[in-house]
Amino acid sequence: MTQLSQEIVDLVPDHVLGLLSPSEDALMAELSARDADLATLVGDLRDRLLPLDLSATPQPLPAGFTATVLSRIATLPQGALVAPANIPAAPRRLWPGLAAAVVGLAVGLGAATLRPRPAPQVVAVLVDDAGVPQAVVDDYGNDTATVRFVADITVPDDRALQVWTLPSADMGPVSLGVLDGRMAADLRFDDLPDPAAQQLYEVTLEPLGGSPTGRPTGPIIGKGLAAAQTGA
Amino acid sequence: MMSLAPAQSRRHRLPPRTVRVTMRARQTRQLTLRGRTLDDHDSTAHRADRLRRALIAVAAGQAYGIDAILATEGPLLLGVARRILGRSDLAEEALQDAMLQVWRKAHQWDAAHGSARGWICAVLRNRCLNMLRDGKRLALMDPADLAVLQDNRQQVVPEEGWEILCAPTRLRDCLHTLDDASRHAILLAHVAGFTHDEIAARTTAPLGSVKSMIRRGLQRLKECLG
Structure with missing residues (x-):
C-alpha cells in the first residue's frame, strides 16, 4: 500500500463489481498484474463478495460439456491472449507518475462513459519501454477507434503523435490517424479489416502532419497487443 | 482427481434409490447441528482446496485441471452465469468461453492475492458482462428473446x-x-x-x-x- 495512489485504490470496488468501462478495466488488469498490493486489494474484495456468487442456484452441466471445453482448449496455445511477456514490470519508482496517469484516465473517461457507445471489439494498452501504460486504444471495428493518453507525454512543437496498427504482416503498419496535441481522440479510417485479438497498436512521434513515408519513422511512445473484449 | 475414481465407480454401482436415502439421512443429520456443521465447513474447504490445486495444474498447462474445476464447481459456475444472463444457452456459452480464458490466463493467478474460486468467478462474471454489453450480439437477438432476457434480469x-x-x-x-x-x-x-x-x-x-x-x-x- 506504500505508493498506490488513492485514485487507483478508489477504482478497485468498481473494477471488482464490473462497473468500469472496458478501457479502465483493461488498465486495472494491467496494473494489478504489475503490483502485488493492488492485486491483493482486488483479490481480497472479490473473496469478501464471494458469498453472493455462491448463492446462485447450481445448474447441472449438460452432457458432454466438459468434453467440449477440453476439445476446444486442445486446439489453443496457452497464453495466447495475454499481454506480451516481453513487457517488463514497471519499476516501483514510476508509480507516482502512473498514479497521475490514472487520474487523467478516470477523469477523461468520466465524460465519455455518459455517452452511449457500442463496446469496443478490442482494447490495447500501449506501454513504453519500461512497461508503463501510455495510452489506451479502443477499436470498435467499422473503421473507428479512440485513443486516450494515460501518461504525461511531451510533444515538441514541431512533432505530432500518430497512431498505427498492424492488421497483418502483409499489409504492414497502417495509420489510424495523426493527432492534434495529445488529447483523447476519435479516429476514423478506411477499409481496414476488423480488429483481432493480439493485433499490434502503437503510437509514434512523427513530423507535423504525420509520417512522410506512410510508415512509422519516429520514436515509439507506446505499443501493445489488443485484447478481445467480446469474443473469446 | 485420480484418487476419486474408485469412490465414484463404487457409487455408480449402488442402486439409485439407496443413494437417495443415504443423502437424505445425511442432510437430516446436518440440519440438527445449528444449520451449519463441520461437514459443511469441511466440504467447502475441501472444494476450495481442490479448486486451488486444479488452477495450479491449469497454470502448469495440465488440461485435467480444467476437468477438475468443472467437476468441482461447474454447476455453481453455470448457475452464476445463468443468473446474470437469464438463459441457459447463453450461460453455457459464457462458461465455455470463461474456461478457455482460465486456460489461457491461469498463470496470472497468484494464490497470495486471492482464492482460486474468487479468480475463476471473476473471469466468468467478466465474460458474462461482456456478452450483456455487446451491442452487436444484442442486435442479432430475436426481440422476444431480448425481452425475456431483460425480464429475467429485472427479477x-x-x-x-x-x-x-x-x-x-x-x-x-x-x-x-x-x-x-x-x-x-x-x-x-x-x-x-x-x-x-x-x-x-x-x-x-x-x-x-x-x-x-x-x-x-x-x-x-x-x-x-x-
Whole structure:
C-alpha cells in the first residue's frame, strides 16, 4: 500500500463489481498484474463478495460439456491472449507518475462513459519501454477507434503523435490517424479489416502532419497487443 | 482427481434409490447441528482446496485441471452465469468461453492475492458482462428473446427478501447494516451485472449518486468485514 495512489485504490470496488468501462478495466488488469498490493486489494474484495456468487442456484452441466471445453482448449496455445511477456514490470519508482496517469484516465473517461457507445471489439494498452501504460486504444471495428493518453507525454512543437496498427504482416503498419496535441481522440479510417485479438497498436512521434513515408519513422511512445473484449 | 475414481465407480454401482436415502439421512443429520456443521465447513474447504490445486495444474498447462474445476464447481459456475444472463444457452456459452480464458490466463493467478474460486468467478462474471454489453450480439437477438432476457434480469435482485442472495455469513450481517438504497445498488451490480447507468435508470436516482452510493456502501462493507 506504500505508493498506490488513492485514485487507483478508489477504482478497485468498481473494477471488482464490473462497473468500469472496458478501457479502465483493461488498465486495472494491467496494473494489478504489475503490483502485488493492488492485486491483493482486488483479490481480497472479490473473496469478501464471494458469498453472493455462491448463492446462485447450481445448474447441472449438460452432457458432454466438459468434453467440449477440453476439445476446444486442445486446439489453443496457452497464453495466447495475454499481454506480451516481453513487457517488463514497471519499476516501483514510476508509480507516482502512473498514479497521475490514472487520474487523467478516470477523469477523461468520466465524460465519455455518459455517452452511449457500442463496446469496443478490442482494447490495447500501449506501454513504453519500461512497461508503463501510455495510452489506451479502443477499436470498435467499422473503421473507428479512440485513443486516450494515460501518461504525461511531451510533444515538441514541431512533432505530432500518430497512431498505427498492424492488421497483418502483409499489409504492414497502417495509420489510424495523426493527432492534434495529445488529447483523447476519435479516429476514423478506411477499409481496414476488423480488429483481432493480439493485433499490434502503437503510437509514434512523427513530423507535423504525420509520417512522410506512410510508415512509422519516429520514436515509439507506446505499443501493445489488443485484447478481445467480446469474443473469446 | 485420480484418487476419486474408485469412490465414484463404487457409487455408480449402488442402486439409485439407496443413494437417495443415504443423502437424505445425511442432510437430516446436518440440519440438527445449528444449520451449519463441520461437514459443511469441511466440504467447502475441501472444494476450495481442490479448486486451488486444479488452477495450479491449469497454470502448469495440465488440461485435467480444467476437468477438475468443472467437476468441482461447474454447476455453481453455470448457475452464476445463468443468473446474470437469464438463459441457459447463453450461460453455457459464457462458461465455455470463461474456461478457455482460465486456460489461457491461469498463470496470472497468484494464490497470495486471492482464492482460486474468487479468480475463476471473476473471469466468468467478466465474460458474462461482456456478452450483456455487446451491442452487436444484442442486435442479432430475436426481440422476444431480448425481452425475456431483460425480464429475467429485472427479477434477479428482489426488492424484498434480498437475503436469498447471500448465505448467513459475515457478509450478510454486514449487508444488513447498509441503507436499503446502497445495498440494492451493490446487489444489482454484482449479482445481476447492471451498469451504473442501468441502476440509475432502474432506481430513478441520479447517475452521480448511484456511483457514490456504491462506492460508499462498499467502503462501509469493507470496514464492517474488518
